[in-house]
Amino acid sequence: MSKPAAIYLTELDLTRLENAAVRAGNSSALAELVDDLIARANVVPGNKIPADVVTMNSVVRVVDDAGAEQEWTLVYPEEANVSSAKLSVLSPMGAALLGARAGKSVKYSSPNGAQHSLRIERVAFQPEASGQHTL
Numbered sequence: 001m002s003k004p005a006a007i008y009l010t011e012l013d014l015t016r017l018e019n020a021a022v023r024a025g026n027s028s029a030l031a032e033l034v035d036d037l038i039a040r041a042n043v044v045p046g047n048k049i050p051a052d053v054v055t056m057n058s059v060v061r062v063v064d065d066a067g068a069e070q071e072w073t074l075v076y077p078e079e080a081n082v083s084s085a086k087l088s089v090l091s092p093m094g095a096a097l098l099g100a101r102a103g104k105s106v107k108y109s110s111p112n113g114a115q116h117s118l119r120i121e122r123v124a125f126q127p128e129a130s131g132q133h134t135l
Contacts, residue, residue, distance in 0.1 A: 007099025
């Protein structure tokens with residue numbers, strides 16, 4: 001099995017993800033997900049993150065397996081709302097997108113075990129690239 005690709009995380013996103021995992025309590029699946037993200041992360045200050053990296057609160061345009069384009073905002077679990085295109089970072093799809101770069105494809109497993117891939121077409125908005133790296 002191949003090793004998952006390295007990702008970028010800002011220092012602030014790392015801290016907030018750790019806090020989200022603590023708030024979630026005893027969810028071992030959630031803790032494993034956060035641990036996996038952290039293990040693969042190149043952690044950098046918010047003002048040093050490349051502008052084409054998906055960070056928290058980024059708006060990202062993706063193309064799914066079927067060729068359908070979607071636009072999502074990557075948010076913390078308490079802000080998630082699929083009907084508003086706000087995707088939880090702790091969902092399988094959200095975790096796959098976090099830290100990945102535009103032009104790359106990511107893979108994830110849905111809750112029913114089905115395998116999916118998404119190509120990141122572009123990062124339409126990234127808070128850090130807009131100078132919002134110290135919220």
